[in-house]
Amino acid sequence: MGFIIECKKVKRTGFIPAFICAGIFSAAIPVINMAVRHKIYTSSAGSPVNILFNANWQVMAMLNMLAVVICACIIYNSEYAGNAMQKMHLLPVHEGYMFLGKFVLMFLMCIAILAIESAGIMFCTDYWFGSGSQVLYLVLKSFAYEMVIMVPAALSALFIASAFKNMWITLGVCVVCIFMATMLPMDNFILSLFPFAMPFQVFAGTAEKTIQGFIAASFIESIIIIIAEFLLIKIRRLFE
């Protein structure tokens, strides 16, 4: 129910087109990169999926993060801009469920973005490496992994957006967080647990133990952020 209402709210805000555009754009990155420099990549050793992810995932993940952040800004801006939030407070809905509804919407869009990107990667493996459908399983597993480790970042962006009424503060804080994520060393497990840094991790070529660690961390962080959001709502009630 909450989810359907949230879908209605983002009408005409450009939310869905923005996600689709970001997906197409980031899916185009490996394709363009391969088209320009296919000689370097086809001659390097390792599995095609591995090569493609190593070459492109940093930029693609960056675009994903930016898409998530911008959309979190828009989702809550439509709530605060026309004082609609006040109306929501007066209706018998818990603000926390609204947050979850927004998250489900955002998560679906993340799946859409990742699906478009996996199509881009699949095209590259097929066209330049000629690996056909045998890598399909690995590509799908990679993107399923990305989907899981993207959740805390999406939740954090929404959490920040719900905390600030001014859209620009949300944007500023999130951008600083993304910036911080790019500064953190990727190979340090503890530092990579920062929600905005996790989506930069890749599946292919990573030890199984590390992967399990990140998946577990993703679940734990998600729960913590949701609890934090509910606390934020409670505390804010006390002060308003």
Next chain:
Amino acid sequence: MNIIETRNLTKVYAGFKAVSGLSLHVPKGSVYGFLGPNGAGKSTTMKMLLGLTRPTSGSFVVDGMEGTENRIEILKKTGSFIEAPAFYGNLTGEENLDIVCKILGLPKSAADEAMEITGIAQYKKRLAKKYSLGMKQRLGLASALVGRPPILILDEPTNGLDPSGIHETRALIRSLPQRFNCTVFVSSHMLSEIELMADNIGILNHGRLLFEGTLEELKRNAALNGYPEDRLEDIFLAMVGEDNLQHKGGV
């Protein structure tokens, strides 16, 4: 002498005629009540006079200046208050008015005077976003009155005020022509309210002018057409109601 005159002013929004063929005459030094139900095109007309929106066709003259070409010159002489109050929430009431003063090249005392008149002087250090609806409305009114402009364009200035606030504002508007030697062009959707403030009345419905003239003329006109004469609100409602019927019939 008319300080504001419009000739066949028309505004069309994507196939919808908000204002059609409007010819208004606002005499200098008077309070002109611009009356009409919600969505009649009052705000659109006022926005056109202020250059906030471009007329689709027709023209207007403000203080002898042809409308669209002299936007800045007209704005120098006009204090305005349009729709919901417009302000910067992160600034205090005083700072908001300082901005207006600076643009108009006025000393700070002009802001103090406007705040004194509208009764927000005691809240001037508070952030505008923390203002109550009535205070925001007063702030908007104050920003229109800054510097005693010769022309005032006020769009439903009593919206959101409490009864005493409404009363004060009406009395203020009524007194403005004498006090500041200015002309007030004020809109409302209540005839009873306009009756208390205005010398001249224009009634608008569906973007068309149904009546223009003084209160006495309206009463006479009403009597001739068989409307109840003693209750003005009824006259207004009857006129609008009949026009709506015709409008529907026409379409």
Next chain:
Amino acid sequence: MSFISILSIEFKKIRRSKILPLFLLASVILWLPSVFNADINFKMQAEGILPEYNFLIQGFLGISWFMLPASIIVSTVLINQTERSNNGILKMLALPVSTTWLCLAKFLVLLVLAAAQVIIMAGVYYIGAAIASNIQDYNFILPPLFVFKESALLFISAIPMAALFWLLSICIKTPVFSIGSGFIMVVPSVLVINTKAWFAYPVSYPFYVITTEYSKLASGIDTTKIQLIPWIPVAFLITVFCIVLSCMYFGRSYR
């Protein structure tokens, strides 16, 4: 009324916006890892760059490719939001000010914010360099004139980019698209600086300039010399084009 007073009004409008603390936070996050990992600056024999220069330039690279463009985009959002959130812009348009001047004043505010970001970053650099010098027992602090020169280069090369983002924020009414298109332009600038047509892409200017500075300081890297022609004329034309177009469009979207 003079342009100066319009400008002072525009600065008044961004009061209490807390943007400077945000810039400070970004700068601290930028230099913090450099301070902790200051020892890697001693392992740059292959590049042939002195540790203290490497310390500075690595930070500058980080800011020029992402943080400075992002700060400018965030600032455009701030400037637009203060006007739109409570209809302040309606009041402005109903006052006798030229919209062109308003637009120019706002653009100058944007540039001042960008300059503030660069200055804050340079300030935090000195604190960071002092701490790193203490930890590593090696002087990382560079002469102010040199740091100033690099900062000035960074800022000046960012002006065409700021003009472009300003134009985007005015012409694209839906915020999601104006912000989104800005960021989408930032991300590929890493790829664009390696192409011959980099001078046609304003977003890549700061990063390109700092990369060239890096190659100048590092003896082990081929020095890429900036081709001033056609860069300067193209950058100038793009800047003027963006400013003129944004002034023409400004205010129109509200009417």
